[in-house]
Amino acid sequence: MRNTSIRVRLTIWYGGGLALIMILFASALYLVMSRALQDQIDVSLEDAAVAAARSLEEHRFGPFLLLDDLAQAFPELALLDKFFQIFGPQGQITLQSANIKTQDIPLSEQAKRSALKSQATYESVRVHNEIPIRLLSYPINHGDTLVNILRVGTSLRPVEEMLDRLVFVLLIGSPLAVLVSVLGGWFLAGRALRPVDTITHTAQRIAAGDLTQRLQTTSTDEIGRLASTFNDMIARLEASIRQIRQFSADASHELRTPLTIIKGETELALRKDRQSEVYREVLESNLEEIDRMSRIVDELLFLSRADLGEIKIAKDPVQLDQLVQEIHHQAMVLGKERDINPVLGHLEPTTIVGDELRLRELLLNIVDNAIKYSQEKGTIEISLEHANGMANISVKDHGIGISPEEQTVIFNRFFRSDTARAHAQKGTGLGLAICKWIAETHQGNIRVESSPGKGSRFIISLPLHGQV
Ligand code: ADP
Numbered sequence: 001m002r003n004t005s006i007r008v009r010l011t012i013w014y015g016g017g018l019a020l021i022m023i024l025f026a027s028a029l030y031l032v033m034s035r036a037l038q039d040q041i042d043v044s045l046e047d048a049a050v051a052a053a054r055s056l057e058e059h060r061f062g063p064f065l066l067l068d069d070l071a072q073a074f075p076e077l078a079l080l081d082k083f084f085q086i087f088g089p090q091g092q093i094t095l096q097s098a099n100i101k102t103q104d105i106p107l108s109e110q111a112k113r114s115a116l117k118s119q120a121t122y123e124s125v126r127v128h129n130e131i132p133i134r135l136l137s138y139p140i141n142h143g144d145t146l147v148n149i150l151r152v153g154t155s156l157r158p159v160e161e162m163l164d165r166l167v168f169v170l171l172i173g174s175p176l177a178v179l180v181s182v183l184g185g186w187f188l189a190g191r192a193l194r195p196v197d198t199i200t201h202t203a204q205r206i207a208a209g210d211l212t213q214r215l216q217t218t219s220t221d222e223i224g225r226l227a228s229t230f231n232d233m234i235a236r237l238e239a240s241i242r243q244i245r246q247f248s249a250d251a252s253h254e255l256r257t258p259l260t261i262i263k264g265e266t267e268l269a270l271r272k273d274r275q276s277e278v279y280r281e282v283l284e285s286n287l288e289e290i291d292r293m294s295r296i297v298d299e300l301l302f303l304s305r306a307d308l309g310e311i312k313i314a315k316d317p318v319q320l321d322q323l324v325q326e327i328h329h330q331a332m333v334l335g336k337e338r339d340i341n342p343v344l345g346h347l348e349p350t351t352i353v354g355d356e357l358r359l360r361e362l363l364l365n366i367v368d369n370a371i372k373y374s375q376e377k378g379t380i381e382i383s384l385e386h387a388n389g390m391a392n393i394s395v396k397d398h399g400i401g402i403s404p405e406e407q408t409v410i411f412n413r414f415f416r417s418d419t420a421r422a423h424a425q426k427g428t429g430l431g432l433a434i435c436k437w438i439a440e441t442h443q444g445n446i447r448v449e450s451s452p453g454k455g456s457r458f459i460i461s462l463p464l465h466g467q468v
Pocket of ligand 1: 369370373397399400401402410415416417418420421426427428429430431432433456
């Protein structure tokens, strides 16, 4: 059953359920009909018995009842195929109607006993084991004395015939109804499940590698919603695969550049014998490139571990104002070479919860960029202020700036603007991606305001009362 298609299973359940309902319905109908027909017969027997009893009383219970009189008084009795028998109180037959077709049916002991208690008795019997007859034995009393027992009977054959016809109709009709409904159910299940087949085929094409495939969705029903969810999922999958491909291409490119430099310089140096200073120079340059490559590999490793959720973030109190002050000191050392002057602005005393080492890495990266992308003798302003429950650290430079289009992508891995490449050779394009990850894992964010050629301002917001 588990491997059977939903369509077959639905149809089996549907057909099975319907068959069960039909069986229950047919049985109930048969029972109700037979009960109603028998009740109808019993009522007509009683009516006839009451009428006949009244007639007998009018004739003063004498044995002179003329059947012709009776038939005349109730002409419908003969038509209705009823017969009468009148028994004495001991059960001996005294009179019976002419239309009785069978031999005498003796009064049952049960009927006699009930008659003595002034109770009528209904019985169903079969004459010669074939003709079904319904009998009503009706006591006729004079005062407290049982004078006669009047028995009215009628054949149950019409009832049986009607019930047989009903059974026939039900036996033919019910399976037919089930068959028609099962065919209808099979057709409807097929129609309802057709979009699922389409989804499956598209999914197979996607699984085979074609991520550009999308499902056609026009409806907003369950299948329509499934299809649009599926489309969204594939779109995200396509975007992340594109990102991964881009990322691998960028990573190889970034690693190949220093390798090409190392290879080129080494080959050039080896082309002829040179003085030892030349070799030293080449080795020093190679070491620089190797350092750059190690940085790229380290940062890549950090980001991929971060993606996998393998990097744990400490949740310790961090004296942020003190940290900013220390970073300012480091900035003064870093900026010395290019005569850049880091200035400390307003410094609000601040404690947050977080990982001091990671926050130091974040701030150092931002300050390092500010120095790197500043013009010589430039100024950098660093400050720490509070606003809306956040601690905002601002690092402002007056350097090359970032164009509005580039502001949206600088946090992407390996992005380096052409201006930045021309301005500073060093750099991996991974620093800001790491900064963004650190800020966001602290439930904060990082953003930039900048004008090309005028300078940039990076703002790192961290929650004052937040939990990492
Ligand atoms: P990089 O190692 O190249 O500095 P980052 O991820 O730190 O890598 O920065 C990505 C890019 O963002 C840089 O290449 C540069 O184009 C731009 N950028 C970052 N900081 C600044 C800044 N202070 N001024 C101008 N451009 C910046």
